[in-house]
Amino acid sequence: MPKTLLVIDDDVDIREVAKTSLELVGGFTVIGAESGIRGVAVAQNAKPDAIILDLMMPDLDGQQTLAQLKLLPETASIPVIMLTAKVQANKQELVSKGAAGVLVKPFDPMQLPDQVCEILGWSVARKDVCRNGSAKE
């Protein structure tokens, strides 16, 4: 079974490119959500292997969404990678709030799966396994 990633971003372009990249390049299964509220609900039901979460969103923003995900028993252990623009990036603060790491926008679609694997500790030596989705950490 391929690993499943949930991408939460209000920008449809980001969701589409991330899905294309992570599925075609990385071999993951990708589901998307267009808001923090929707993302939390999807995460509770789908229990993805990891979540990529945009920081700047209307209504429930990335930090609020992260806090909710970490509070809920069904989602608390799912690693969350924050997705943010360079001008906003404050990696240490986000990690201290429970994020597994930070990805900077715009990302290179060809590199994104490698970056995800690296942040999640799916080691370089196991990257192909990670890509194929046959190893669950």
Added chain:
Amino acid sequence: MAPQKNNEVRSALEKVWLNSRPEALGRVAALERFAENLRSGTPDRPSWESALSAAHRLSGSLGMFGFNDASSCAEKIEALLGDGPTPDPATMLSLVERLRMLLEETPESSGKPEKHDS
């Protein structure tokens, strides 16, 4: 990555860009309107917020489609707007004009196969 796979990815990304291009150009148009309003007076807060949002979205997305310089330019506009609702009109106009020009160029291709063959 195998060349065939690379082409498949590029083709998929081009399709996404073709779909999103009108919206991206609409965001540039919003920035152009803001820059014009700035030159002729003080824009209201909603139009500043709208321009800031447009710049943010452009800076975060254009680079994914190979428009790396345009993305950097949008990031500069975002930073300029982030300083407040009345940035220097000449700087704003100059950056927006440059953004429009960069978007009309051919994007740099992303995902060079030689980087991903390992």
